[in-house]
């Protein structure tokens with residue numbers, strides 16, 4: 001499928017998905033949602049890709065959220081019923097076996113922040129501003145924001161953000177655990193790429209099982225989560241890469257992962 005609102009590139013086991021509507025701060029229209037669904041479905045089946053990086057084109061924004069121009073026409077009930085049949089691309093991201101990193105520069109508002117919340121890690125530049133600003137348009141976040149945000153920052157802070165539509169600067173986002181790293185603008189996006197590289201150099205199956213253990217375990221009672229971890233850790237003992245990792249350590253060399 002040729003894309004018109006996103007760009008896709010892959011090299012050395014790292015795939016980069018770029019939101020590409022810089023004229024409107026990478027606002028997310030229906031075409032972009034369809035293209036994101038397509039690209040994440042494809043990536044989730046691509047064994048050669050070990051890490052996915054998501055970023056925004058241009059210098060001002062990760063994404064300013066849903067394309068508000070599409071809100072101007074009233075929606076008919078049939079379109080709501082149709083939309084219930086569609087898979088949300090953010091759910092596909094949750095099921096993507098690879099870790100996904102958001103490289104956030106500038107604005108990340110509304111659906112843009114929800115996309116970043118559906119990533120596994122977030123690296124922001126120090127000029128970033130983040131917010132779930134939907135309340136200003138008389139709506140609430142509809143892309144998982146009301147569920148994913150409180151799981152990251154807690155109930156009170158999430159409600160404060162959702163009910164005021166406030167914009168949080170990068171340093172504050174770091175303090176409350178909304179992003180994992182903040183880097184000077186000049187080091188962005190290379191810092192996010194370096195994080196992706198560090199992770200992509202690890203054993204591929206171990207990376208996938210680490211994500212499955214953490215993301216799959218979050219919703220489980222502790223006992224069941226521990227069982228999931230135990231199953232995955234046991235399965236990893238059967239891999240060729242586990243032998244390779246131990247051999248490389250003993251032989252004082254870099255491991256060569258086969259992904260088996």
Ligand code: COA
Pocket residue numbers: 023024025027028064065066067068069107109110111133134136137
């Ligand atoms: N949907 C559609 N177009 C958008 C947009 C959005 N979410 N966000 C920005 N744009 C467009 C603007 O309309 C403008 O287009 P124009 O040049 O044709 O007038 C262009 O992007 C540049 O935006 P502008 O507002 O001029 O830039 P700014 O730096 O002054 O302000 C924002 C940037 C992001 C603070 C501001 O555009 C904004 O508040 N956007 C809406 C954010 C939002 O509420 N998102 C949640 C939607 S549910």
